[in-house]
Amino acid sequence: MSTDSTDEATHADLIRGAAAYLNPIEIAGRLFGNVAAIAETPDGRRFPGVCIDTPCGTGFCAEAAAIGAMVTAGEQRIARIVAVWRDPGTGRLHVLPPCGRCRLFVSQVHPDNLHRTRVILGDHEATALADLIPSHEWPAPLDAAF
Ligand SMILES: [Zn+2]
Numbered sequence: 729m730s731t732d733s734t735d736e737a738t739h740a741d742l743i744r745g746a747a748a749y750l751n752p753i754e755i756a757g758r759l760f761g762n763v764a765a766i767a768e769t770p771d772g773r774r775f776p777g778v779c780i781d782t783p784c785g786t787g788f789c790a791e792a793a794a795i796g797a798m799v800t801a802g803e804q805r806i807a808r809i810v811a812v813w814r815d816p817g818t819g820r821l822h823v824l825p826p827c828g829r830c831r832l833f834v835s836q837v838h839p840d841n842l843h844r845t846r847v848i849l850g851d852h853e854a855t856a857l858a859d860l861i862p863s864h865e866w867p868a869p870l871d872a873a874f
Contacts, residue, residue, distance in 0.1 A: 739810075739848050742766055742774075746790075746812045747821055749776045758782060763824060765790035765811040769803045770844075791830040795837055804838035810848035823850050831861050 749764035761778040768774045777793025790811050798806070811824045826834070826847060834857055835842045842864060845857040858864055 739854060740851055742768060742808060742810050742848060743812060743821070743823060743851060745774060746776065746810050747814070749778055750812065750814055751778065752816070756783075758787075763790040763811055763813045765794040765809065767791065767794040767798050767806050768808045769798065770805050770807045772807075773798075773801070773803060775801065775803070789827060789830050791826050792833060795833065799837065804841075806834055806837070806841050806845045808846045808848055808854070809834065823848060825849055825860070831857060835861060835864065 746764045746766045749766075750761065751764075752762035753760050758781045760780050763779040765777050766774050767777070775794045775798040777790050777795070777797055779788065779790040780793065781787045791809060794809070795806070798804075809826070811826060813822050813824050814820070815822060834845055842858050842861070843856055846854045847857055847860060848854045
């Protein structure tokens with residue numbers, strides 16, 4: 729993990745941007761929109777998304793929704809990504825690290841994303857996506873013959 733003190737202002741801007749899309753609504757006992765994300769391209773285009781928790785197994789995270797909008801617009805490279813959730817009890821905003829599925833999803837949308845995407849983990853913290861995916865390199869062949 730690395731601290732990006734020089735990027736704090738822009739991290740805050742991205743965090744605030746994602747928070748603006750929070751719009752929790754309960755539908756049939758499932759929460760929609762209680763997590764919001766923004767995927768930002770290298771040229772600064774920003775694509776928001778919210779989580780959609782459906783019971784059919786095809787529900788998806790806010791990051792996936794944001795990336796879907798981004799890819800629909802013809803973009804695949806992600807410079808930065810952030811997801812936020814506001815605790816309804818305290819009203820405090822939290823930056824959420826991406827789940828394992830989203831980490832892999834970001835890495836597979838474009839090969840550059842593995843090392844170039846910065847995952848925002850807080851107002852003072854960000855890291856390369858590769859740091860969040862252990863053993864991500866394609867493995868060498870085994871020494872023994874099988
Ligand atoms: Zn996820």
